[in-house]
Amino acid sequence: MTSPNILVKGPTQSPSRVMKSETAAITETALITGASSGIGLHLSKEFARHGHPLVLVAPVATELQEIASELKTAGAPLVRTIAKDLEKPHSPQEIFDELARDLIYIDILVNNAGSAHRGKFWEIDIDDDVSVLRLNIEAVLRLTKLFLPAMIENRRGRILNVASVAGFEPGPQMAVYHASKAFVLSFSEALATELADTGVTATALCPGPTDTDFLEKSGTLGTRLFQKTNVMAPQHVAKAGYQALMAGERVAVPGVANKIIAFSRRLLPEATLAKMTERIYVDTTDRTHERGHEELKAAHGR
Numbered sequence: 001m002t003s004p005n006i007l008v009k010g011p012t013q014s015p016s017r018v019m020k021s022e023t024a025a026i027t028e029t030a031l032i033t034g035a036s037s038g039i040g041l042h043l044s045k046e047f048a049r050h051g052h053p054l055v056l057v058a059p060v061a062t063e064l065q066e067i068a069s070e071l072k073t074a075g076a077p078l079v080r081t082i083a084k085d086l087e088k089p090h091s092p093q094e095i096f097d098e099l100a101r102d103l104i105y106i107d108i109l110v111n112n113a114g115s116a117h118r119g120k121f122w123e124i125d126i127d128d129d130v131s132v133l134r135l136n137i138e139a140v141l142r143l144t145k146l147f148l149p150a151m152i153e154n155r156r157g158r159i160l161n162v163a164s165v166a167g168f169e170p171g172p173q174m175a176v177y178h179a180s181k182a183f184v185l186s187f188s189e190a191l192a193t194e195l196a197d198t199g200v201t202a203t204a205l206c207p208g209p210t211d212t213d214f215l216e217k218s219g220t221l222g223t224r225l226f227q228k229t230n231v232m233a234p235q236h237v238a239k240a241g242y243q244a245l246m247a248g249e250r251v252a253v254p255g256v257a258n259k260i261i262a263f264s265r266r267l268l269p270e271a272t273l274a275k276m277t278e279r280i281y282v283d284t285t286d287r288t289h290e291r292g293h294e295e296l297k298a299a300h301g302r
């Protein structure tokens with residue numbers, strides 16, 4: 001393995017100093033997984049707007065290249081794209097080695113890529129469950145394990161782990177997804193404590209329902225969750241995530257309604273939570289009208 005020490009270091013600044021200056025943030029290069037759509041795409045735009053050099057990771061090269069030129073126009077001084085399937089266990093090491101070879105040092109790691117499958121546990125193929133765990137957990141661990149040591153050595157760096165409000169409760173109909181996000185949330189909070197006084201921070205971003213392609217991909221668009229509850233725009237989630245990361249917050253829950261939900265989840269018994277959550281993943285009874293992305297967009301004034 002290539003030693004992280006050979007990577008080019010930017011000017012030494014503690015995260016707190018960087019926070020105070022918008023221009024100082026320009027020196028911080030961010031690697032964002034799942035950058036080709038949804039929250040990851042809007043996080044990438046947020047980083048670009050603040051002038052960060054970027055490394056974008058997602059499975060499809062052509063999609064990333066299109067986004068890269070858009071982000072350069074938006075303000076990113078440099079955009080590198082790496083097409084990788086993060087469900088493959090060797091992908092994180094390949095990404096790390098490619099960047100090390102080109103002396104690209106990562107100051108900010110954004111573990112955003114994630115997936116889910118809706119249905120009763122016994123109805124879902126075991127390979128689909130394992131795919132979710134590989135992407136939502138294993139890739140997060142491997143990338144963090146690879147990029148964190150150099151951050152600690154340089155006494156500066158930031159990690160943003162995209163968890164979910166799903167991490168606060170068991171999720172019947174989405175059992176493996178909720179369990180995976182509980183892992184990410186717990187891991188991120190523990191890591192944040194371990195990192196105290198190292199100059200490196202870890203932030204768990206816990207969005208509630210957000211209007212992205214995740215709805216179709218996970219089979220949840222027609223559920224009560226997306227048809228009947230408040231759904232946030234991905235750009236609002238991304239903005240909140242960026243601000244929380246740069247402020248070094250441990251846990252960020254965007255949106256007032258989601259904050260109340262997350263807080264109440266810390267107080268209620270697990271069995272009550274599981275029953276409550278089961279209801280939100282039921283197909284809506286009102287089949288005469290289904291909210292789609294256009295209607296959700298209009299509701300946000302987008």
Ligand SMILES: NC(=O)c1ccc[n+]([C@@H]2O[C@H](COP(=O)([O-])OP(=O)(O)OC[C@H]3O[C@@H](n4cnc5c(N)ncnc54)[C@H](OP(=O)(O)O)[C@@H]3O)[C@@H](O)[C@H]2O)c1
Binds near residue numbers: 034040060084113206
């Ligand atoms: N949407 C919500 O309601 C919601 C709520 C809370 C938390 N989250 C979390 O937010 C994160 C982003 O989700 P999103 O809503 O923005 O979903 P999305 O629009 O589906 O975006 C997911 C991103 O991850 C990429 N990805 C999927 N499989 C991958 C793989 N095997 N290797 C590398 N990249 C892969 C996707 O690329 P392709 O498009 O090419 O597959 C895409 O860029 C996830 O961790 C999700 O769990 C979402």
